[in-house]
Amino acid sequence: MRVTVVGAGPAGLLFSLLAKRRRPAWRIELIEQNPANATYGFGVVFSEGALGFLERDEPELLRVLTAAMQAWPIQRIVHRDERVDIDGSGFSAIGRLALLEVLQGLCRDAGVKLEYGRAFASLAEAAGADLVVGADGANSIVRGSMAQFEPAIELLTNRFAWYGTRQVFECLTLTFRENADGAFVAHHYRHSPSMSTFVVECDALTWKKAGLDRVSDAEARAYCERVFAPDLGGHALVSNKSVWRRFSLLSNRRWSSGNRVLIGDALRTVHFSIVSGTRLALEDAIALDRAFGEAGEDVPRALAAFEGERRPIVEKLLAAANASSYWYERFPEKMREEPWRLAYDYMTRSGRMTDDRLRLMAPDFMARVDAARAAGRAGRPGAAC
Numbered sequence: 001m002r003v004t005v006v007g008a009g010p011a012g013l014l015f016s017l018l019a020k021r022r023r024p025a026w027r028i029e030l031i032e033q034n035p036a037n038a039t040y041g042f043g044v045v046f047s048e049g050a051l052g053f054l055e056r057d058e059p060e061l062l063r064v065l066t067a068a069m070q071a072w073p074i075q076r077i078v079h080r081d082e083r084v085d086i087d088g089s090g091f092s093a094i095g096r097l098a099l100l101e102v103l104q105g106l107c108r109d110a111g112v113k114l115e116y117g118r119a120f121a122s123l124a125e126a127a128g129a130d131l132v133v134g135a136d137g138a139n140s141i142v143r144g145s146m147a148q149f150e151p152a153i154e155l156l157t158n159r160f161a162w163y164g165t166r167q168v169f170e171c172l173t174l175t176f177r178e179n180a181d182g183a184f185v186a187h188h189y190r191h192s193p194s195m196s197t198f199v200v201e202c203d204a205l206t207w208k209k210a211g212l213d214r215v216s217d218a219e220a221r222a223y224c225e226r227v228f229a230p231d232l233g234g235h236a237l238v239s240n241k242s243v244w245r246r247f248s249l250l251s252n253r254r255w256s257s258g259n260r261v262l263i264g265d266a267l268r269t270v271h272f273s274i275v276s277g278t279r280l281a282l283e284d285a286i287a288l289d290r291a292f293g294e295a296g297e298d299v300p301r302a303l304a305a306f307e308g309e310r311r312p313i314v315e316k317l318l319a320a321a322n323a324s325s326y327w328y329e330r331f332p333e334k335m336r337e338e339p340w341r342l343a344y345d346y347m348t349r350s351g352r353m354t355d356d357r358l359r360l361m362a363p364d365f366m367a368r369v370d371a372a373r374a375a376g377r378a379g380r381p382g383a384a385c
């Protein structure tokens with residue numbers, strides 16, 4: 001069987017690896033527009049245990065990744081210079097390039113034909129393939145403007161830029177800052193012993209008022225360094241194609257068409273605030289490989305099985321992810337709240353978290369919330385914080 005995989009992000013690399021390992025006779029070519037040692041962004045973070053699913057299919061990969069990851073047991077919200085720690089909310093992170101390089105090495109060893117520096121321009125390039133896997137991200141060429149997949153795209157109004165910094169943060173932190181132009185939030189965490197990811201987000205009004213729509217990239221970076229000076233400890237922000245963007249919430253009514261199937265961000269995007277895009281991309285790759293395990297080389301049967309298994313799981317997560325996106329769209333108004341209340345609102349933003357679940361998961365944090373509520377009822381607002 002001849003397989004063309006477009007896009008060597010986490011989804012394309014892992015699918016190619018699994019498929020080639022299990023079916024060495026398949027000819028798998030993986031086409032990537034960028035050079036092997038280039039990527040956008042900095043690190044990616046995973047909630048605790050989120051990569052546990054690799055245990056069954058790729059235990060060795062899980063071991064290698066775990067060894068290369070930074071991990072911490074809490075999440076932190078910083079608002080009005082006050083820290084609110086959320087216990088029981090552990091995460092781990094890795095540089096995106098480090099993750100890709102591990103997968104690239106395994107693909108090479110397995111015999112996948114990797115073609116870096118080649119932009120896949122049209123489906124005609126995969127004319128002889130029995131299967132075409134679109135793992136080419138949110139702006140997928142494989143999906144293209146083809147009506148077959150029935151894509152739906154919603155562009156969020158907030159603006160964000162994905163920076164890095166040499167300031168090494170203790171844990172995944174959400175820092176809220178205000179100035180005369182408006183409100184900003186940064187998601188930041190270390191993804192290596194010497195480097196952190198720093199994603200800056202603001203609403204459209206603030207972005208314009210701050211002039212970020214008009215200034216150069218270097219000026220925009222310098223502006224953000226001033227906003228987050230209390231947090232950066234004198235370190236600069238580092239750019240890696242860190243342009244200001246609006247996040248697209250993408251989904252497709254159809255997941256495959258003929259011999260073409262979409263996985264990862266090409267299939268659907270989830271807002272980075274729920275830190276699940278990469279995990280979903282890797283899970284898609286595993287599910288697609290498994291579908292071929294059951295269907296053999298019967299492509300339509302495998303693609304139907306893939307969608308049958310994955311769709312209910314993905315749709316449940318999408319609902320939570322979209323609720324999280326809409327929370328961010330309103331974050332400036334949330335900043336009127338006291339720090340503990342903002343943190344509580346954040347933790348319950350998906351609508352799936354109850355107080356009882358939070359008490360089990362984050363007893364110290366909820367003790368603080370309960371104490372603050374009691375103080376408020378007793379007429380001493382904020383006394384317990």
Ligand SMILES: Cc1cc2nc3c(=O)[nH]c(=O)nc-3n(C[C@H](O)[C@H](O)[C@H](O)COP(=O)(O)OP(=O)(O)OC[C@H]3O[C@@H](n4cnc5c(N)ncnc54)[C@H](O)[C@@H]3O)c2cc1C
Pocket residue numbers: 006007008009010011012031032033034041043044045046118119120121135136137138139140141160161162199263264265266270272275276277278279281
């Ligand atoms: C600011 C930000 C922060 C994020 N943080 C996190 C996080 O902390 N945790 C997390 O899990 N997820 C995070 N994500 C989401 C995550 O990056 C994606 O969900 C994940 O990368 C999807 O993997 P993928 O393989 O499907 O697509 P991608 O990683 O986008 O890879 C697609 C690949 O296809 C290539 N390509 C595209 N078009 C072509 C073409 N025509 N020809 C050849 N190659 C092509 C691209 O160059 C790219 O290498 C974040 C996203 C953003 C924007």
